[in-house]
Amino acid sequence: MSDAILLIVSAALVNNVVLTKFLGLCPFMGVSTRLDSAVGMGLATTFVLTLTAVLSWALESFVLAPLGLEFLRIITFILVIAAVVQFTEMAVQRLSPVLHQVLGIFLPLITSNCAVLGVALLNRQAAHGFLESLVFGFGSAVGFMLTLVVFAGLRERLALAEVPRAFRGAPVGFITAGVLSLAFMGFSGLEVQ
Amino acid sequence: MTGSVIAAVATLGALGLALGAVLGLAAKHVQVAGNPLEDKVADMLPGSNCGQCGYPGCRQMAKAVVQGEAAVTGCPPGGRALAAALAEVMGVSIDLSETAEPEQRRAFIHEDQCIGCLRCLSACSTDAIVGGPKQMHTVITAYCHGCGECVPTCPVDCIEMRPVPVTLKAWHWPKPDDLSEAA
Numbered sequence: 001m002s003d004a005i006l007l008i009v010s011a012a013l014v015n016n017v018v019l020t021k022f023l024g025l026c027p028f029m030g031v032s033t034r035l036d037s038a039v040g041m042g043l044a045t046t047f048v049l050t051l052t053a054v055l056s057w058a059l060e061s062f063v064l065a066p067l068g069l070e071f072l073r074i075i076t077f078i079l080v081i082a083a084v085v086q087f088t089e090m091a092v093q094r095l096s097p098v099l100h101q102v103l104g105i106f107l108p109l110i111t112s113n114c115a116v117l118g119v120a121l122l123n124r125q126a127a128h129g130f131l132e133s134l135v136f137g138f139g140s141a142v143g144f145m146l147t148l149v150v151f152a153g154l155r156e157r158l159a160l161a162e163v164p165r166a167f168r169g170a171p172v173g174f175i176t177a178g179v180l181s182l183a184f185m186g187f188s189g190l191e192v193q
Numbered sequence: 194m195t196g197s198v199i200a201a202v203a204t205l206g207a208l209g210l211a212l213g214a215v216l217g218l219a220a221k222h223v224q225v226a227g228n229p230l231e232d233k234v235a236d237m238l239p240g241s242n243c244g245q246c247g248y249p250g251c252r253q254m255a256k257a258v259v260q261g262e263a264a265v266t267g268c269p270p271g272g273r274a275l276a277a278a279l280a281e282v283m284g285v286s287i288d289l290s291e292t293a294e295p296e297q298r299r300a301f302i303h304e305d306q307c308i309g310c311l312r313c314l315s316a317c318s319t320d321a322i323v324g325g326p327k328q329m330h331t332v333i334t335a336y337c338h339g340c341g342e343c344v345p346t347c348p349v350d351c352i353e354m355r356p357v358p359v360t361l362k363a364w365h366w367p368k369p370d371d372l373s374e375a376a
Contacts, residue, residue, distance in 0.1 A: 059208075063204060063208075064204075067200050067204060068197065068200075069197070069200060069201055069204055071201075072201055072204065072205065075205065076204075076205065076208060079205070079208055079209060079212060080208075080212070083212035083213075083215065083216055086216050087215070087216060087219055090216075090219055090220060090223045091223075093223065094223045
């Protein structure tokens with residue numbers, strides 16, 4: 001149990017996908033202008049990331065490894081991710097049409113979110129088992145959502161701030177992201193007893 | 194070597210088929226949740242989201258019509274033909290005598306007064322206005338559907354709605370008075 005908590009904390013904070021591994025930067029910059037759409041995007045990505053982490057583990061250990069087809073890893077993972085994203089889009093459209101409209105193009109773009117493929121590949125690299133894959137996928141997703149929401153909150157305030165003209169819009173967003181990344185480096189000194 | 198190629202192709206093919214089947218089932222499942230009548234009504238509406246009915250767009254109007262909140266005669270660009278068709282789909286009887294056939298009007302920009310502010314461009318639901326920043330704008334009459342959304346956006350009041358003149362090309366036989374009777 002403590003192992004699982006350790007893994008979640010490490011995936012969400014210490015090795016945060018966005019701010020430490022620099023994966024999934026497009027939704028991080030693209031959907032972070034409003035807090036509510038950031039929360040929606042975070043939830044959708046959490047669902048997709050956790051599900052694909054488990055599914056790709058199952059594919060890797062039950063199909064690819066026994067057949068000796070490890071060279072097909074990336075393309076099969078992408079296939080699974082695309083299918084899960086398509087499914088999520090249908091589910092969101094049914095459960096919350098408003099959210100579907102707010103997320104718009106970013107929902108299908110989860111397919112090309114490198115954090116999703118990255119976590120599936122990192123799971124494989126670390127030789128995680130079923131439970132570890134699930135926990136690591138969920139922890140990374142929580143970390144992704146956390147940074148997305150925090151950053152969206154920052155940008156909502158930035159929109160009201162008096163920013164020098166040359167830095168208005170995206171540039172100040174990137175600078176803020178850099179400062180946030182520096183702040184998250186503080187977690188690497190975290191020692192769990 | 195050949196074995197692994199066949200295995201790879203078979204695995205990917207089977208995986209794709211399985212995922213496709215799951216998605217197909219899911220799509221079917223979701224479609225039941227949506228209202229097929231609403232889709233039908235939305236397809237019948239003009240689809241230009243001009244907002245003359247008082248709803249943000251045609252999709253919202255379709256929803257209101259299906260729920261009985263909006264009258265089937267509520268779409269001005271659709272005119273009598275649409276009202277009669279909608280009444281038939283919704284199974285209600287309507288009195289078409291009060292639904293006037295909309296007078297055909299097209300936006301016209303007084304180009305010598307236009308300051309090129311671009312505001313009417315974003316208001317146009319059919320992209321019928323062309324122009325650039327600080328350049329004169331003009332209306333592509335063939336694409337204008339006469340909703341008049343651009344008129345209030347103009348800061349210098351240089352847009353007016355003009356009736357379409359009856360020419361040999363624009364004239365057509367008058368439509369039957371009561372389409373529901375003819376149907």
